[in-house]
Amino acid sequence: MRILHITKKYPPLLGGDAIVVQSLEREQKKRGHEVVILTSKTASTETLPEVYTFGLREHVYRLDRITMTRILSLIFLFSHSFFLLKRIHPDVIHSHSPDAGFVCSFAARLYGIPVVHTCHGVTFADTRYSYMKRAIEIFFLRFGIFSTIITVDKTTLPAFQRAHIKRVVYVPNGVDTDFFVPARPRQKKEPYTFLFVGRLESQKGVVYLIEAVQLLASAQKNFQVLVVGEGSLSAALRARVEKYQLEDIIHFVGKQDQTQLRTYYQRSHVLVLPSLWEGFPLTILEAWASELAVIATHINGIPAICTDQKDALLVPQENPQQLALAMRKLLDEREMARSLGQQGRMLVEKDFSWQKITDETLKIYASVGGELRS
Secondary structure, eight states, rough: OOEEEEEEEOSSSSSSHHHHHHHHHHHHHTTTTTEEEEEEOTOOOOOOOTTTEEEEOOGGGTTSSHHHHHHHHHHHHHHHHHHHHHHHHOSSEEEEHHHHHHHHHHHHHHHHHEEEEESOOOOOOOOOOOOHHHHHHHHHHHSSSOOOEEEOOOOGHHHHHHHOOOOEEEEEOOTTTTTSSOOSOOOOOEEEEEESSSOOOOGGOOOHEEEEHHHHHTOOOHHHEEEEOTTHHHHHHHHHHHHHHHHTTTTEEEEHHHHHHHHHHOOOSSSEEEOOOOOOOOHHHHHHHHTTEEEEHHHTTTTHHHBBBTBBBEEEEHHHHHHHHHHHHHHHOOHHHHHHHHHHHHHHHHOOOOHHHHHHHHHHHHHHHHHHOO
8 A cells, every 4th residue: 555644744853743654654664555755845854755845945943833934835735736646646645734634635535545634733622722723723624625533632532523523533642662662770870860852842831840940959959850852942941941050950952863862761760741732742652661750741631641640640730839749759759750660661562552553543544445455
């Protein structure tokens, strides 16, 4: 089967959707399928025979925003999609961006190609987003010619029903449990390490992590925080760390590739995810696969995958005091932290391997008319 994935981001760009597409691509190729990628044009996008780009060149930090460049790129994509799909002629299209999937779905209908779309995060059910942004997302999802819509966040299924968006199924994200593995036994001299992994944007709540560290540092000195990632708030967050004189505790290590990221997981003890909203964060699965304890905010789909006190500690969003208390708890109760990480590892092995997620995805392709030849 020839599969076309349409995505805003593709490695080396950072983002959960980029990792999901690359992981599905890898597993699907193992099964003997042919995979082609269509993605945004940026300065970092690699030129490969099986990777096509569309639209005007955009800065990576602006790909998640509605900009004039993005609108023009979608107009170009609509006209170009009729030529491109005729040339590639995939058996199934898997969209990971509602706007790009929407504009390509009309050419796909002309050529009789089914389109499956995955929502990696749902904004229309969250009133913190503007009315316009939520209305646009509903429009794309309702009127795009999608055979099936996948949501990675089980808790959003009722919101799809209320918005009269049909043919929606739940398939979670996955993790490579052979790549992300627990570390060797750590030496006692190594500092107790909290890890953040993600884009340095307001959604990720890193400012609250810094505030929590300031509170915790007044009573504890035997820990460090590693911040992995880049984003438009990088300079402002570094300035806040300097203002609080936390440079000896909080270390920004920038963007890391997957191999480097695995090393940071293995150097750490606890993943901290202080996000304001999330769909299904891959970082939690990667941390669990590495046997890290997880502290995350009690938002969106996170409580659907994390059980408080069993495999994670869940705290209120935008609450540095509660976040600091959770970090202090795991500093003081090291055995609890180890138990949380071990429970997480067992959970991802059971429910979240990419082999299992790929099986479910291929069944959906078959159900909408994709030809499962290999």
